[in-house]
Amino acid sequence: MSPIISACFSPFSETGWHDAGTYNKDIKEWPQRGGANGSLRFEAELKHGANAGLINALKLLQPIKDKYSGVTYADLFQLASATAIEEAGGPKIPMKYGRVDVTGPEQCPEEGRLPDAGPPSPAQHLRDVFYRMGLNDKDIVALSGAHTLGRSRPERSGWGKPETKYTKDGPGAPGGQSWTVQWLKFDNSYFKDIKEKRDADLLVLPTDAALFEDPSFKVYAEKYAADQDAFFKDYAESHAKLSNQGAKFDPPEGFSLDGSPAGAAPEKFEAAKYSSNKRELSDSMKQKIRAEYEGFGGSPDKPLPTNYFLNIMVVIGVLAILSYLAGN
Numbered sequence: 001m002s003p004i005i006s007a008c009f010s011p012f013s014e015t016g017w018h019d020a021g022t023y024n025k026d027i028k029e030w031p032q033r034g035g036a037n038g039s040l041r042f043e044a045e046l047k048h049g050a051n052a053g054l055i056n057a058l059k060l061l062q063p064i065k066d067k068y069s070g071v072t073y074a075d076l077f078q079l080a081s082a083t084a085i086e087e088a089g090g091p092k093i094p095m096k097y098g099r100v101d102v103t104g105p106e107q108c109p110e111e112g113r114l115p116d117a118g119p120p121s122p123a124q125h126l127r128d129v130f131y132r133m134g135l136n137d138k139d140i141v142a143l144s145g146a147h148t149l150g151r152s153r154p155e156r157s158g159w160g161k162p163e164t165k166y167t168k169d170g171p172g173a174p175g176g177q178s179w180t181v182q183w184l185k186f187d188n189s190y191f192k193d194i195k196e197k198r199d200a201d202l203l204v205l206p207t208d209a210a211l212f213e214d215p216s217f218k219v220y221a222e223k224y225a226a227d228q229d230a231f232f233k234d235y236a237e238s239h240a241k242l243s244n245q246g247a248k249f250d251p252p253e254g255f256s257l258d259g260s261p262a263g264a265a266p267e268k269f270e271a272a273k274y275s276s277n278k279r280e281l282s283d284s285m286k287q288k289i290r291a292e293y294e295g296f297g298g299s300p301d302k303p304l305p306t307n308y309f310l311n312i313m314v315v316i317g318v319l320a321i322l323s324y325l326a327g328n
């Protein structure tokens with residue numbers, strides 16, 4: 001893949017995380033509970049301090065959304081994030097789709113749900129934030145490994161150097177400080193580089209350092225530094241979990257694109273459950289269903305999952321063609 005396109009893809013990974021990472025498992029109602037619901041597209045949320053600079057990633061995704069308007073923002077953010085990881089050489093993530101979007105900025109979560117990079121007690125802070133999402137120590141360490149991609153820019157987050165020997169020539173807009181030497185490649189070098197702490201041009205945030213300081217985090221960090229396959233396996237599981245945080249799916253179980261086991265498992269058909277007490281739908285109910293399907297680009301005559309499935313497959317095709325063209 002072209003390096004320019006790869007450089008665009010690393011903020012996509014951050015976009016999916018910032019949409020999903022606002023989830024609070026103790027709030028039951030959707031969308032108040034936050035999570036992967038497309039709320040990040042609204043200015044009200046984009047202007048949160050943690051989201052500085054993400055408008056650029058959104059601008060790259062908007063033309064795809066305009067062309068395939070049936071695909072929700074919530075799905076598009078997660079699709080772009082998983083595609084970014086996979087295209088950069090990372091593991092295949094068992095994703096499912098069908099996320100419903102929030103409809104207005106008043107449904108955005110309040111500021112402050114995403115983690116700080118330099119809190120007084122980094123390990124405790126990471127647990128406070130990720131446990132609130134229903135995630136565990138393994139998820140925290142594995143997901144932090146996403147910093148194998150991309151750069152930090154002082155003019156956005158306040159963290160990192162304006163440029164280093166690894167970023168001064170780009171690709172993409174030059175500058176910033178990366179966590180790894182090959183910051184367009186998804187591998188386990190993030191864990192190796194933090195462990196060795198030997199290159200002042202590579203970034204180690206206080207929350208990154210905590211992964212080798214906290215005894216429970218350290219078990220996973222050491223394992224991932226030594227064994228890339230173990231990292232990829234855990235990363236794929238944790239990323240799939242993160243991408244579903246707080247999401248409401250339509251259909252409720254979601255659907256997978258490739259029938260992978262961790263994707264949407266189709267509900268087992270039970271004749272008795274569906275055939276008893278069958279009633280004809282009222283006209284007003286039929287109208288309501290039609291309006292709901294049409295709102296998502298489907299129609300009651302063509303079941304939504306199939307239609308939606310095709311839309312997503314086309315979007316993946318568009319991303320793949322873009323990569324191919326840019327690479328030639």
Ligand code: HEM
Nearest residue numbers: 010011013014017115116117143146150151152153156157
């Ligand atoms: C563990 C807590 C985390 C903290 C404190 C944190 C903090 C940060 C900070 C400060 C930046 C630099 C932003 C900038 O200056 O533009 C950044 C970038 C990034 N983060 Fe995280 N992050 C965390 C977790 C994650 C997770 C879970 C993911 C993905 C699964 C992720 C993916 C990324 C990516 C890909 C970038 C680079 C974006 C680019 O190149 O533009 N981060 N993060």
